[in-house]
Amino acid sequence: METVKLVADIKAKISKFKDEGKTIGFVPTMGALHKGHLSLTEASVKNNDITVVSIFVNPTQFNNPNDLSTYPRTLEADLEQLSHYNPDLIFIPEVSEIYPEPDTRKFDFGLLDRVMEGKNRPGHFNGVAQVVSKLFDIVNPDNAYFGQKDFQQVAVIKQMTQDLKLNVNIVSCPIIREKDGLAMSSRNLLLSEEQRKNACKISETLFKARNLAAELSVHELKDWVIKEINKNSYLSVEYFEIVNDTSLEEIKDWKELNNKVGCITVQVGKIRLIDNITF
Numbered sequence: 001m002e003t004v005k006l007v008a009d010i011k012a013k014i015s016k017f018k019d020e021g022k023t024i025g026f027v028p029t030m031g032a033l034h035k036g037h038l039s040l041t042e043a044s045v046k047n048n049d050i051t052v053v054s055i056f057v058n059p060t061q062f063n064n065p066n067d068l069s070t071y072p073r074t075l076e077a078d079l080e081q082l083s084h085y086n087p088d089l090i091f092i093p094e095v096s097e098i099y100p101e102p103d104t105r106k107f108d109f110g111l112l113d114r115v116m117e118g119k120n121r122p123g124h125f126n127g128v129a130q131v132v133s134k135l136f137d138i139v140n141p142d143n144a145y146f147g148q149k150d151f152q153q154v155a156v157i158k159q160m161t162q163d164l165k166l167n168v169n170i171v172s173c174p175i176i177r178e179k180d181g182l183a184m185s186s187r188n189l190l191l192s193e194e195q196r197k198n199a200c201k202i203s204e205t206l207f208k209a210r211n212l213a214a215e216l217s218v219h220e221l222k223d224w225v226i227k228e229i230n231k232n233s234y235l236s237v238e239y240f241e242i243v244n245d246t247s248l249e250e251i252k253d254w255k256e257l258n259n260k261v262g263c264i265t266v267q268v269g270k271i272r273l274i275d276n277i278t279f
Ligand code: PAF
Pocket: 028, 029, 030, 056, 058, 061, 128, 131, 132, 150, 153
């Protein structure tokens, strides 16, 4: 496992691997790695000749400066954890390497960027698309791995890959959960002990909701989830939407013939946690 900081260096290494006919798997991360990221790394190592993991806290996707400054940074522990999974290259660029000049590109993802996270974090997905397109350009991967916890992000990245006609296969991997069900997230590190204990109510409620879907209408189920979680004084639901898993259009009736996913964001003190469940 080799760490690389400069764009020119990583490009040269990857170009050599490509000349040798090797396939490149890519796991973009913002660090503070947990088992979710490690499962993506494992999938990439298994299915590609070469695996590149990037660790880069991307400033352009934070619409809240406080969120950016408090985002957990645990580089040493990240490298230690990765060393057990045998990726080949760890790319750890400075902001000036990725953005030598401000990125002024504006992407249009239509509805994908206007609902849920897009609505509540204006500019967030534009920043994600900026950095992921730059990283794809640098790493030139055959396969890129993303966690399904960030369900809307995966939809946006798939759309971006299509719009920019990039030859990258987007692989979306299952949510990895803590023993009590809480979806793994770097932000879990920011929770107090009490907040952490109560946060499992989010997934617990989503699992119950999946069973209740046979008895309640879509509207009733949405109301039930929001009320159930808000009963816990540590938690406050920002939104819970049940959407078509590709277009992200709101589902009004269970009879609609498409895959349905319930996406939630809950505020736990100052920390926003997201999760989702398929119906
Ligand atoms: O999911 C994340 O950690 C980030 O949004 C990503 C994809 C690494 C882009 O900064």
